[in-house]
Amino acid sequence: xxxxxxxxxxxxxxxxxxxxxxxxxxxxxxxxxxxxxxxxxxxxxxxxxxxxxxxxxxxxxxxxxxxxxxxxxxxxxxxxxxxxxxxxxxxxxxxxxxxxxxxxxxxxxxxxxxxxxxxxxxxxxxxxxxxxxxxxxxxxxxxxxxxxxxxxxxxxxxxxxxxxxxxxxxxxxxxxxxxxxxxxxxxxxxxxxxxxxxxxxxxxxxxxxxxxxxxxxxxxxxxxxxxxxxxxxxxxxxxxxxxxxxxxxx
Amino acid sequence: xxxxxxxxxxxxxxxxxxxxxxxxxxxxxxxxxxxxxxxxxxxxxxxxxxxxxxxxxxxxxxxxxxxxxxxxxxxxxxxxxxxxxxxxxxxxxxxxxxxxxxxxxxxxxxxxxxxxxxxxxxxxxxxxxxxxxxxxxxxxxxxxxxxxxxxxxxxxxxxxxxxxxxxxxxxxxxxxxxxxxxxxxxxxxxxxxxxxxxxxxxxxxxxxxxxxxxxxxxxxxxxxxxxxxxxxxxxxxxxxxxxxxxxxxxxxxxxxxxxxxxxxxxxxxxxxxxxxxxxxxxxxxxxxxxxxxxxxxxxxxxxxxxxxxxxxxxxxxxxxxxxxxxxxxxxxxxxxxxxxxxxxxxxxxxxxxxxxxxxxxxxxxxxxxxxxxxxxxxxxxxxxxxxxxxxxxxxxxxxxxxxxxxxxxxxxxxxxxxxxxxxxxxxxxxxxx
Numbered sequence: 001x002x003x004x005x006x007x008x009x010x011x012x013x014x015x016x017x018x019x020x021x022x023x024x025x026x027x028x029x030x031x032x033x034x035x036x037x038x039x040x041x042x043x044x045x046x047x048x049x050x051x052x053x054x055x056x057x058x059x060x061x062x063x064x065x066x067x068x069x070x071x072x073x074x075x076x077x078x079x080x081x082x083x084x085x086x087x088x089x090x091x092x093x094x095x096x097x098x099x100x101x102x103x104x105x106x107x108x109x110x111x112x113x114x115x116x117x118x119x120x121x122x123x124x125x126x127x128x129x130x131x132x133x134x135x136x137x138x139x140x141x142x143x144x145x146x147x148x149x150x151x152x153x154x155x156x157x158x159x160x161x162x163x164x165x166x167x168x169x170x171x172x173x174x175x176x177x178x179x180x181x182x183x184x185x186x187x188x189x190x191x192x193x194x195x196x197x198x199x200x201x202x203x204x205x206x207x208x209x210x211x212x213x214x215x216x217x218x219x220x221x222x223x224x225x226x227x228x229x230x231x232x233x234x235x236x237x238x239x240x241x242x243x244x245x246x247x248x249x250x
Numbered sequence: 251x252x253x254x255x256x257x258x259x260x261x262x263x264x265x266x267x268x269x270x271x272x273x274x275x276x277x278x279x280x281x282x283x284x285x286x287x288x289x290x291x292x293x294x295x296x297x298x299x300x301x302x303x304x305x306x307x308x309x310x311x312x313x314x315x316x317x318x319x320x321x322x323x324x325x326x327x328x329x330x331x332x333x334x335x336x337x338x339x340x341x342x343x344x345x346x347x348x349x350x351x352x353x354x355x356x357x358x359x360x361x362x363x364x365x366x367x368x369x370x371x372x373x374x375x376x377x378x379x380x381x382x383x384x385x386x387x388x389x390x391x392x393x394x395x396x397x398x399x400x401x402x403x404x405x406x407x408x409x410x411x412x413x414x415x416x417x418x419x420x421x422x423x424x425x426x427x428x429x430x431x432x433x434x435x436x437x438x439x440x441x442x443x444x445x446x447x448x449x450x451x452x453x454x455x456x457x458x459x460x461x462x463x464x465x466x467x468x469x470x471x472x473x474x475x476x477x478x479x480x481x482x483x484x485x486x487x488x489x490x491x492x493x494x495x496x497x498x499x500x501x502x503x504x505x506x507x508x509x510x511x512x513x514x515x516x517x518x519x520x521x522x523x524x525x526x527x528x529x530x531x532x533x534x535x536x537x538x539x540x541x542x543x544x545x546x547x548x549x550x551x552x553x554x555x556x557x558x559x560x561x562x563x564x565x566x567x568x569x570x571x572x573x574x575x576x577x578x579x580x581x582x583x584x585x586x587x588x589x590x591x592x593x594x595x596x597x598x599x600x601x602x603x604x605x606x607x608x609x610x611x612x613x614x615x616x617x618x619x620x621x622x623x624x625x626x627x628x629x630x631x632x633x634x635x636x637x638x639x640x641x642x643x644x645x646x647x648x649x650x651x652x653x654x655x656x657x658x659x660x661x662x663x664x665x666x667x668x669x670x671x672x673x674x675x676x677x678x679x680x681x682x683x
């Protein structure tokens with residue numbers, strides 16, 4: 001499994017190259033059989049609303065659709081089955097368990113950003129939930145007033161001034177930014193050796209990874225194209241971008 | 251609850267209980283029409299609704315053999331929500347307000363409340379929602395109350411055909427809010443002519459009396475923008491900057507209700523700005539509606555005529571243009587010509603007059619199966635409109651002193667009133683089937 005970080009990095013690098021090749025997607029000019037509409041943007045002298053630069057839009061939109069199909073034919077049926085066969089307290093326990101492991105990611109990223117208070121809170125949470133919370137199945141730390149913090153390597157990069165980079169829709173993982181994607185690659189490559197330390201049987205490991213994926217999708221209420229709003233892609237892009245920016249501020 | 255400080259929650263909860271004696275002591279706490287509209291009802295003042303309501307999605311094809319452009323590839327049909335009782339029960343159809351989907355928050359709340367009170371519920375998107383424009387509207391040009399009513403009625407019949415073997419229904423009722431409330435009146439009238447469902451109760455929640463004048467009032471909200479409505483983009487960006495700056499300084503982690511209430515408490519937004527934000531929300535919805543209508547009718551308004559949009563094409567420019575078009579432009583440049591194509595000689599004035607409850611007044615006046623819930627400070631109505639609704643339905647029009655437009659929709663007392671009216675058996679109405 002130690003080649004995994006390498007493989008993820010390779011995959012991301014390939015994606016970026018592909019995105020570059022696909023190029024940008026401005027509104028195409030009129031073709032011969034088309035007639036100009038009554039209203040175009042040229043007539044308005046105003047800033048754009050919720051505008052986000054998207055040089056890889058064509059690629060991103062393709063990936064957005066790909067994820068929609070992946071959801072329809074794979075993830076959502078699996079998640080629905082999971083929700084059907086497991087009682088709610090089990091699902092909550094599973095979510096808590098993976099979130100507790102995720103505290104490690106928040107912890108080292110808080111440290112890397114020299115955020116002492118966040119690091120202390122997160123350490124406290126991890127210790128309490130891993131012990132009293134029975135290996136993370138429960139979350140007593142929150143009721144003790146230790147709120148869950150959220151840091152990842154993408155935010156760490158942002159903290160030290162790395163630019164957000166272009167908007168990027170990742171396969172399966174969904175809307176992100178270039179910096180966020182790099183962050184995911186690093187956090188994953190830290191996570192994998194950690195799991196390796198536990199020295200699980202590879203079959204079990206695969207099961208745990210799968211459960212983690214299912215739990216993650218289960219925890220996200222977002223559904224591609226669910227809004228029916230024709231400009232959903234642009235709205236999601238704007239929200240993703242703003243959330244990324246705000247996360248670095250905090 | 252978890253968002254508000256405890257003392258505030260307790261205070262808010264106690265308020266309505268303190269002042270039950272006089273009608274003047276309505277417990278919905280947010281004064282200010284725009285504030286109420288934006289903030290809605292604090293969680294602590296919402297009713298406790300049944301948790302596990304079995305809501306499932308129905309996908310309908312009310313217009314068979316419909317050809318959909320590729321850009322709507324994700325659209326598999328008209329979606330609506332269905333909550334089914336296991337026993338014999340009345341069935342309520344709900345119609346959403348402008349731009350609302352069948353699963354909008356208010357629709358889900360009312361569905362749950364009605365389900366808890368023993369109703370089957372079918373919730374329909376507003377005819378202005380893109381999914382309805384594409385799949386439900388025969389003309390694909392929303393805004394005509396008679397046409398929208400025919401579309402809604404067809405969708406209801408299609409939905410009923412789909413579920414009728416699964417449920418036992420005693421009788422039918424109808425409810426809608428905002429534009430959906432106005433449409434409900436037209437649907438009920440059409441239904442009586444067709445002798446189909448024969449709705450026993452029709453509830454109109456914060457309805458418009460005349461669409462055109464309500465639209466005028468909503469458009470006027472955008473006059474609060476520095477530089478006027480044509481600077482809507484600049485306005486949005488400046489407001490956003492202000493919120494981001496505020497977020498930076500406060501102790502916020504999530505962008506949730508707590509953040510929203512903090513903006514309110516800190517008076518970060520002026521009256522004019524709050525109004526303009528509401529106007530902007532309407533415009534964002536209307537951009538989706540205009541785009542769907544334009545594409546479905548071959549383009550030429552904001553999309554080039556004959557353009558075949560690919561699924562990877564950027565739609566940003568259409569969004570930017572759509573948001574900047576006023577309702578008046580849509581009315582004069584798109585809607586009126588489309589109506590004239592079907593009704594030659596139709597004048598602008600005649601069309602405006604037809605978009606009013608007044609055009610079906612003989613049917614509505616004193617009709618015991620109707621009721622309306624209205625707010626004194628709802629900005630989509632004029633004082634004359636409010637008077638008209640009182641005059642039309644008498645004591646079955648209830649006027650709340652606060653709430654703006656739909657702000658008090660989820661307030662306990664309001665939801666109770668909705669359920670209570672639809673459950674009333676003491677009024678003469680349609681006969682049960």
